Amino acid sequence: MSYFKKSPWLLHYDGSSCNGCDIEVLACLTPLYDIERFGIINTGNPKHADILLITGGVNEQNADIIKNLYDQMPDPKVVVAVGICATSGGVFAECYNILGGIDKVIPVDVYVMGCAARPEAIIDGVVKALSILEEKYTTMKQEKVA
Amino acid sequence: MEKAEEKRHTIVPFGPQHPVLPEPLHFDFVLEDEKVVDVIPSIGYIHRGLEILVQKREFTEYVYVAERICGICSFIHGMGYCEAIEEIMKISVPERAKYLRLIWSELSRVHSHLLWLGLAADAFGFENLFMQAWRARELVLDIIEETTGGRVIFGACKIGGVRKDITDESLKTMVTVIDGMYKDVRTICDVFLNDSSVKERLCGIGILSREDAYSLGAVGPMLRASGVSYDTRKLGYGAFGDIDFDIVTETAGDCYARCAVRVHEIFQSFHIIKQAISKIPGGPISVKVTGAPNGEAMVRYEQPRGEVIYYVKANGTKFLTRFRARTPTFANIPAMIQALKGCDFADVANIVLTIDPCISCTER
Structure with missing residues (x-):
């Protein structure tokens, strides 16, 4: 953790979650949990983001949007799937409009468990994502040299 | 002539991924210079189709799904579903359970x-104020976590009563915590109500007249801020019949009025909780449920965002035929579009937020 120690920015997108995980993601940004101490800022612009944080499963209508957001983010990037819905569809897995977890449309690096995922778990997931981001950055650099 | 008119209009898309709203909702704003002339909402980004699950899960299990209609007002969704089933099965819930449901809601x-x-x-x-409000909110979440075990999804309600009891000691601590919060929340709310820069952004913005609010079927704080005194809690469901409170109303119908209604409702809820704690009777917290429901029921409750309606139809088996929830945000969308017409584009975010949109509720 050297390069990304400074300020990895985060993009949050609500797939089709029940809001439970979303408000916990927001709670992470506020004084009690304060994810900003890692230099993380919640940005609204995918072109500024390093981490894509997705809550909720994929449905017919938002599959393209998730793909679009992911494609707009510059490399290296990591994806964190927050909550059981983002992992596998969870309690809604049998619903007719749910295709499944986020990994149906984009590659996921870290899965955070819980329904709703607790802020501690989300922070843990994001910190794990940071080291993956660092790894990706190093490989990218090496590939460039080679 | 028509062409010239069309030319002046600009269409600005808003969402589904937008910094202001954490939830996906899409609008097309038709602008004339900086003024909004028309708004075309499109929804469906978060639709899961969870109502159909009622045919795949046993009716006692479905409480968990009902709670997950929305994570913010989860408890009332679970409670509404339980009470609809209880109405069909003619189960009378113990008094203590009714009070516990009231306290949690x-x-x-x-x-x-x-x-x-x-x-x-x-x-x-006003980023600082955002942080302060959420810091105060964590104190409420602490009480909820202590009494139910969950922060946002409680899982405390079941058909026939509640799953967990609150000890008298915890109830006493709750009163102390609420008294302690009172001053803290007052300070934050005073900024919302009295700060000149906040007033600049809210006063006279997004006005919804009394007639419009009523005829467009607005509910909750949106309706009460336009001067209509209507609160489903006054129907006296659950233990609300024994509780004494006044309906909070404002007359201006602008963003400031909607903010004021919610601020006053926070203190009103503190008052209601303390009243309920002083009146709570002893006894069992649940009754045993046997058999399966047969029939149909429709119930109405007051959610933080307004009136919610649940309809349940059962056929005598373990699986229900139909479950339907008409949620408050859905009812408020026509009124919001009315309030948005004619506003400045810079005020759009404010007006959209003052209906307290909950898209997961709306689309289920």
């Missing part, structure tokens, strides 16, 4: 309103 109202105050502050660009 009011706690979730406080947490939802504080959450909204924070998001509203974020929308008009």
Whole structure:
């Protein structure tokens, strides 16, 4: 953790979650949990983001949007799937409009468990994502040299 | 002539991924210079189709799904579903369970309103106030976590009563915590109500007249801020019949009035919780449920965002035929579009937020 120690920015997108995980993601940004101490800022612009944080499963209508957001983010990037819905569809897995977890449309690096995922778990997931981001950055650099 | 008119209009898309709203909702704003002339909403980004699950899960299990209609007002969704089934099966819930349900539903109202105050502050660009409101909200979540075990999804309600009891000691601590919060929340709310820069952003913005609010079927704080005194809690469901409170109303119908209604409701909820704690009877917290429901029921409750309607139809088996929830945000969308017409584009975020949109509720 050297390069990304400074300020990895985060993009949050609500797939089709029940809001439970979303408000916990927001709670992470506020004084009690304060994810900003890692230099993380919640940005609204995918072109500024390093981490894509997705809550909720994929449905017919938002599959393209998730793909679009992911494609707009510059490399290296990591994806964190927050909550059981983002992992596998969870309690809604049998619903007719749910295709499944986020990994149906984009590659996921870290899965955070819980329904709703607790802020501690989300922070843990994001910190794990940071080291993956660092790894990706190093490989990218090496590939460039080679 | 027509062509020239079309030319002046610009269409600006808003969402589904937008910094102001954490939830996906798409609008096309038709602008004439900076003025909004028309708004075309499109929804469906978060639709899961969970109502159909009622045919795949046993009716006792479905409480968990009902709670997950929305994570912010989760408790009342679970409670509404349970009470609809109880009405069909003619189960009388023990008094203590009714009071516990009331306490948890009011706690979730406080947490939802504080959450909204924070998001509203974020929308008009007062970041510090956003952080303060959410810091205060954590105190409510602590009470909820201590009594139910969950922070946002409680899982405390079941058909026939509640799953967990609150000890008298915990109830006493709750009163102390609420008394302690009172001053803290008052300070934050005073900024919302009295700060000149906040007033600049909210007063006279997004006006919804009394007639419009009523005829467009607005509910909850949106309706009450336009001067209509209507609160489903006054129907006296659950233990609300024994509770004494006045309906909070404002007359201006603008963003400031909607903010004021919610601020006053926070203190009203504190008052209701304390009243309920002083009146709570002893006894069992649940009754045994046997058999399966047969028939149909429709119930109405007051959520933080307004009136919610649940309809349940059962056929005598373990699986229900139909479950339907008409949620408050859905009812408020026509009124919001009315309030948006003619506003400045810079005020759009404020007006959209003052209905307290909950898209997961709306689309289920």
